[in-house]
Amino acid sequence: MLEIFPEFGAMRTFQAQDEKVRTQVCRLQEFITDHFYDCTDDILKSLGEMYAADGRFKETIDRAGGEGTAEFVRKSIEAYLL
Numbered sequence: 001m002l003e004i005f006p007e008f009g010a011m012r013t014f015q016a017q018d019e020k021v022r023t024q025v026c027r028l029q030e031f032i033t034d035h036f037y038d039c040t041d042d043i044l045k046s047l048g049e050m051y052a053a054d055g056r057f058k059e060t061i062d063r064a065g066g067e068g069t070a071e072f073v074r075k076s077i078e079a080y081l082l
Contacts, residue, residue, distance in 0.1 A: 001031060001032070001035070002060070002064045004024070004027065004028050004031060005061050005064035005065040005069055005073070006064050006065050006066075007024055007065075008021075008024055008028075008065050008069050008072060008073050008076065009064065009065025009066040009069040009072075010065075011024065011072070011076075012065075012066065012068055012069060012072045016072070016075045016076045016078070016079035016080075017079045021076045021079070021080075022076075022079070022080050024076070025044075025073075025076050025077055025080040026080070028044075028073075028077075029044050032044075032047070041081055044077055044080075044081065045077060045078070045081055047077070048073060048074040048076075048077030048078065049074060051070045051073050051074055052070045052071045052073070052074035057070065058070040058071075061073065
């Protein structure tokens with residue numbers, strides 16, 4: 001799963017509503033569903049919040065994608081679910 005976050009990191013300068021970012025969020029949701037559990041929109045939203053708020057997740061995601069990636073993923077998920 002960590003291979004997805006560097007791609008988010010490369011998109012940090014994009015708007016969260018950008019179609020490429022939306023596609024990446026969809027890819028994340030599908031990956032979680034395919035490999036772990038049914039990742040509903042509610043679960044995806046909670047994961048996004050956790051990625052940015054929980055220091056352990058934030059550190060790991062930011063290490064994979066660069067500083068600010070975890071928060072960008074949270075914002076991207078939020079925009080995707082609007």
